[in-house]
Amino acid sequence: MDASDRKAAREHVTAALDGAASLVDQVALVPTEPGCYLWRDASGTVVYVGKAKNLRARLKQYVGLTDDRQKIPLMMQVVKSFDYVVVGSEYEALVLERNLIAQYHPYFNVDFKDDKSYPYIAVTESDVFPAIKYTREKHRKGTRYFGPYTDAKAARETIDTLRKFVPICSATCAEWKRARRLLEREPDQAAVANIVLAGKCRPCFDYHVGRGPGACCGAIDTVEYARHVRQVEDFLQGKRSHIVGELTEQMQEAAADLDFERAGRLKARLQGLNALDVKQQVMFSSDVDLDLIGFYREETISCACVFVVREGRTVRSVEFILDKGADVGEDELQAGFVKRYYDETADIPSEVCLSVALADSDVIAGWLAQKRGHNVRLHLPQRGEKRRLLQMAEANARHALMRYMVRTGYADDRTNKALLQLESALALDAPPMRIECFDISTLHGHFTVASMVVFTNGRPDKSQYRRFKIQTPLTEANDFVSMSEVLGRRYAPERMADARFGSRPDLLVVDGGKPQLTAAMEQLAALGLDIPVCGLAKSDEEVFVPWDETPVVLPSGSPSLYLIKQVRDESHRFAITFHRELRGKAMTASVLDDVPGVGPKRKRLLMREFGSLKRLRAADEEAIAAVPGVPAEVAHAVYQALHELA
Incomplete structure (x- = not known):
């Protein structure tokens, strides 16, 4: 975290009256019971919602700045007040936290990037003859939802495929709607609904082509129809072996009763289901039910990919773009997604596989178990098939995030903002379209090397990368001398005229603080060059500039800070790779x-x-x-x- 952010936050929490000094006093009066807290800004807008086993102790971490998460100092600069709600247990606090986040959508909480409603497949269980439908609506009482899906086409195709195997009414069918209204007017006739509808309604088109059960015209009674509904719900939960068993038994009964027409229809459904199973890749030898959730993060955006495995088969995979990335901790990101995702789905497995341990994993597991009705395990696979599939989910998350960034122009917009912010923050004449960065790597003065990386238009330009062996004899590490040498060689007149080294940079970045910056300025002055230069310190991400003793601090989470850190980290990676290569060769050569x-x-x-x-x-x-x-x-x-x- 930037030192200036933490300093500014500390000044804020020690301010008087309307500042956080009053917050400190208020926090001292907060009870030590479990509950939820809401931080608000000056306008009263909720900016963050959290839960705690001990409210007072948790809030003290915020106002005392002892919480080491990156976002806390920045968040506390905008906080002006807070509210809290006391509950009976940590489990109740978790449930309330999810409700409050859904209500307020706080900026500093992890949430979906797209605030749209996701598609669901729903079964209207409260109806006498429940129907299936595709919907984006919020949860209605008496309706069971399956999902969410991130691909609307896949959700519609699932409904279409399912109705071929198990005839069930569609909620969009006009005749089903007419029958539903009739039964709502005569609720006492529900037990003999098929007899009532047979005399008052006509069959729909789906019934004629075998995709509808004929509930609209009394061709099926409520008991048989309920069996169809149960099969549909089992299918949507991935329990296909149960459906196959039931259909096989019904087919054999129909054949025994010499009802070959019905037996033929059931056989066709079985063949369709078996063909669908062939397309599914069998991942496990046992019939495990689990979700594997892989994540991939950029600086301020990320993606979660969920592999839904039921009865040992991958039923579907769904991807979600999240509005937080490397700007929050990995455990916080994953915990936030798990709470949001399972708050919106009724399909909860016996095991959820993640890559990191969650701080409140016991509470989350208890909450999921309560929703599922059976125990739920949060697992961190280290090897084997589960680990391989988790890595596959992570790879899918990376590809999904890249597609999103290309589709929305996210990366280009962020790069443009970064270049404009650097121009302003470093007082440049124009945006730095070509940035060159140098780093020194050494082992107590031995095998000393330097790297030069180039970013063109905010992107790595690897064809322009160069590496140097430091020729000055050194008995100990000396970044000042090494930096002077490499800059003297890079910006010598013959190299500046060499097309292979590219054009003159718009910004020169040296990895380090004042000493490295001083060395760069002296060397450029000796060469008679006027190139904008800055130094980036590793510890507090402070940017040192020649024209001010006070380092420039780029805003935490800003595109400009992300870009310049990316440049610095790339130069460090390139330098240390070369250093290790030389050291390894020398060790091998010296012996063999x-x-x-x-x-x-x-x-x-x-x-x-x-x-x-x-x-x-x-x-x-x-x-x-x-x-x-x-x-x-x-x-x-x-x-x-x-x-x-x-």
């Missing part, structure tokens, strides 16, 4: 190059086989001699050389 019979080819064979000098040293003579192309006498010489060195 002096062994008789070991040349470049055999050295490559040995390192390819064992992977590292440490593993090669741990091997015995037989293992070394077993490497194709390494004779026994050479293996003996290698073994002796390595163990003499040890």
Whole structure:
């Protein structure tokens, strides 16, 4: 977290009267019971909702700034007041928290990026003859919802496919609506509904083509129709083996009764279901019911992908774009999504697989168990099939987020904002379309290297990356000297004229604080160059500039801070990769190059086989001699050389 953000927040919480000093006093009076709290800004708008087992202790973490989450200092700068609600248990606090977040949509809480309602498949269970429908409506009493889906087409196709296997009325059918109104006017006739409808209604088109059960014209009674409804709901929950068993039994009964027409219809439904199962990839040998939730995060946006596995098969996968990313902790992001997702779905499995442990996992598991009616386990798979599928969900989340960013122009808009913000914050003459960044990597003065990375139009331009071996003899790490050398070589007249090094940068970034910035300024002055330059310190993400003793602090979570950190981190990665490469080669060369019979080819064979000098040293003579192309006498010489060195 930026030091200035924390400092500003601390000044805010120590201000008088309307500031957070009064908040401190108010927090001291808050009870120590479980409940929910709501932070409000100056206009009274709720900016954050949270729950706590001990309200007073939790709120003290905010006003005392002892909560180490990135967003807290920034949030506390806008907070002016708070409310709280005391409840009887932490479980009740969790339920209330979800309701309050759904009501207020606070800015600092994790939520879906698209605030639209997602598609559901619904069954109107309160009707005498329940119907199936596609809907985006909020939950109505007496209706059971399955979903949410993120693909409207997939939801509609599921309904269409399902009605081919199990005839059930559609809520859009005009004849079903007419029958429904009739039964609502005569509720006492529900027990003989099929007889009543047979005399007053006509069959719909779906009934004639075999997709409707004929409830509208009395062709089916309520008991048989209820069996169809149960099969539909089992199908939507992924319980297909149960449906197959029931249909097989009904088909055999029809055949035994010589009702071959009905048996033929049931056989066609079974074949359709079996064909659908063939398309489903069997993931587990056992009939497990679980959800695997993978996440992928960018700086201020992320995606969650849910693999829904029922009876060992992946029933569907759904992706959700979230409005928080790396600006909140991984556990907070995942906990926020889990609460939101399972608050909106009735399809809760026996196990939910995540990649991180949640702080309130016991409470969330209890809440899910209460909704499901059976125990629910939150699991962190470390190996095996579940881990592989969780990684697959994470990969799908990454692809879904990339598609969203391309489709909405999110990345381009954010990059443009970043460049404009850097122009303003660093007092540049124009947006920095070409940024060059340098980093030094060394081991106590040995194997000292420098990296140069280039961002063009806010994107990495890897064809322009360069790396340098520092030639100045050093007995210890000296970033000042190393930075001076590499800048002198990069911006020498012959390199500036070399098209392979690209054009003059609009902004030069050095990884480090004042010393590195001073070295860069002195070297540029010696070369007679006037290039805008800044230094980025790792600790507090402060940007040092030549024209001010006080570092510039870019707003936390801003596109400009994200971009300049990305530039700095990329230069660090590129430098340390080169440094490790040189160090590894030197270590290998220093041992094996002096062994008789070991040349470049055999050295490559040995390192390819064992992977590292440490593993090669741990091997015995037989293992070394077993490497194709390494004779026994050479293996003996290698073994002796390595163990003499040890």
